[in-house]
Amino acid sequence: MAFHDIRFPANLSFGSVGGPERRTEIVALSNGHEERRSPWAHSRRRYDAGMGLRSLDDVAALVAFFEARAGQLHGFRWKDWSDYKSAAPSAAVAYQDQVIGRGDGKRVQFTLRKSYQSGPARYWRPIAKPVPGTVRAGIGNVEQFDTLDFTVDAALGILTFNAPPAVGAEITAGFKFDVPVRFDTDRIAVSVASFQAGDLPQVPVIEVRL
Structure with missing residues (x-):
């Protein structure tokens, strides 16, 4: 197919x-x-x-x-x-919406995902089809910018930073998706x-x- x-x-x-x-x-x-x-x-x-x-x-x-x-x-x-988006239905997409990983000083690729949590239980949904032009990202609460700091494969939902995030840095992203x-x-x-x-x-x- x-x-x-x-x-x-x-x-x-x-x-x-x-x-x-x-x-x-x-x-x-x-x-x-x-x-x-x-x-x-x-x-x-x-x-x-x-x-x-x-x-x-x-x-x-x-x-x-x-x-x-x-x-x-x-x-x-x-x-x-x-x-259809990383934020709540009434909110705008922001780069801090979802935690998608932590830096190790070497890794540059991170897969987009969305969290669904109720009480202590949490489900992480893989996001394979982000809407082009809607993805925002951050490293350690500092916003990064498309093309300048990262690129997005909209066919696979993979975010690639131009340089590896520092060890322990929280990687976040916001996006719309199909x-x-x-x-x-x-x-x-x-x-x-x-x-x-x-x-x-x-x-x-x-x-x-x-």
Whole structure:
């Protein structure tokens, strides 16, 4: 499968429904207790692109995008309007948003990630598709600047400093990001009469591992 580095129309994904999915295996023991485990280290997101359609022009745009991706064959970028930046939804992106590592005096590359914390538990989500031009970075609470101090591989989510950060220096970053996805169907069924009556087509979209 190839990945097309193009974003699904953001105005169509705005009305979509979806979010993270986990897989948990549960075994019921004879004493009534349970054993639970997950084979997934990371969650996987699912969406329904059909929920964002508001007009037949939107349907035409969706079909064109679907055909250009050859259905399920090629991946693409997706903006999850409920979770698309390193900061809180009401805040602007800042270079101190997320801790992505610590300097050792030699390492220059750091992978972007986002923290999800509740109580003592924390999950680090890898960010593979940052939005070009939105990444900010800092070393030890001092902001660094794109091109002058670092570069970003927007296809892999890797930040590379021009010089290795000092030993123990906290590396931080702020960014907007997309979700790498593909269509989870090779068929789109649309009825004009049904659509005008409010019956929206189902167009499942699923996150892909890179």
